[in-house]
Amino acid sequence: MRYGLIGSTGRMGKEIIEVFKGHDLVLEVNDTGIFRHGEPEVIVDFSNREVLKTTIELAAQFGAGMVIGTTALSQSDFATLKTLSQKVPVVQSYNFSTGINILKMILREFSPLLEGFEAEVIETHHSGKKDAPSGTALMLKDATGRDLPIHSLRVGGVPGDHSIVFANEGEVIEITHRAISRKVFAIGALTAARFCLEHEKGFYSFEEVIKWTQK
Missing domain, CATH: 3.40.50.720 (NAD(P)-binding Rossmann-like Domain)
Incomplete structure (x- = not known):
């Protein structure tokens, strides 16, 4: 090629x-x-x-x-x-990671079942990344079909960590994807x-x- x-x-x-x-x-x-x-x-x-x-x-x-x-x-x-x-x-x-895109598919299918849960997105990237929130965090938010708060951290040399947390008064569901290398x-x-x-x-x-x- x-x-x-x-x-x-x-x-x-x-x-x-x-x-x-x-x-x-x-x-x-x-x-x-x-x-x-x-x-x-x-x-x-x-x-x-x-x-x-x-x-x-x-x-x-x-x-x-x-x-x-x-x-x-x-x-x-x-x-x-x-x-x-x-x-x-x-x-x-x-x-362009496989894991994040599969996570999007999961959220798109199952987020409607968690309608009674509060939810927020947390993303962490290296200190040199200029845009916040990250494009990936916005993709994950859109996959839920909800207007979720996004928390952005810019520290160290992190390639990319993304978590979405669903919680009600009795339980918490947290899904995390971590890129360990670019x-x-x-x-x-x-x-x-x-x-x-x-x-x-x-x-x-x-x-x-x-x-x-x-x-």
């Missing part, structure tokens, strides 16, 4: 390069410029929304699929991505990139990618 990488010198960029070993990195975008050694089939972007316009332009230029893990996207950003998806496959998620997100990105090679144009979630792997 020939792939392009936006933010190749960042924390996630380095992790992606490591996990994508054996595939050809033919396009890099980082703080020093754009470096191209061939035409990418897929472009991966886990950087920040300030460079999203460049990423979309490159994907359109090369007809490349796109794996986008950038957080804090606006409604306008989503509209632009969906326009791009009319030409190429786009996989978008705020979290590698899990890079592995998810590789799976999504392979998905793009197998699919036509369209806007896809990582949940759809997970279900595809089970076929």
Whole structure:
């Protein structure tokens, strides 16, 4: 697979390069410029929304699929991505770990049974993460179908901890997902990139990618 990488010198960029070993990195975008050694089939972007316009332009230029893990996207950003998806496959998620996306499915199905419980979301990330609450916390909140309070912590080097707590006067249910390494997100990105090679144009979630792997 020939792939392009936006933010190749960042924390996630380095992790992606490591996990994508054996595939050809033919396009890099980082703080020093754009470096191209061939035409990418897929472009991966886990950087920040300030460079999203460049990423979309490159994907359109090369007809490349796109794996986008950038957080804090606006409604306008989503509209632009969906326009791009009319030409190429786009996989978008705020979290590319299998566990979080399965947790979303669980919450979507079973949260209605806990209607009488109070509920809140707690998320912890490294001190360098700029957006709060995290995109993942917002995804989990949306999966419950309820407008839940979200508590955000930014400390140390935590890759990502997310908990949702349901409680009434007699019992507590707490569900926690803990990412112990950024590698899990890079592995998810590789799976999504392979998905793009197998699919036509369209806007896809990582949940759809997970279900595809089970076929």
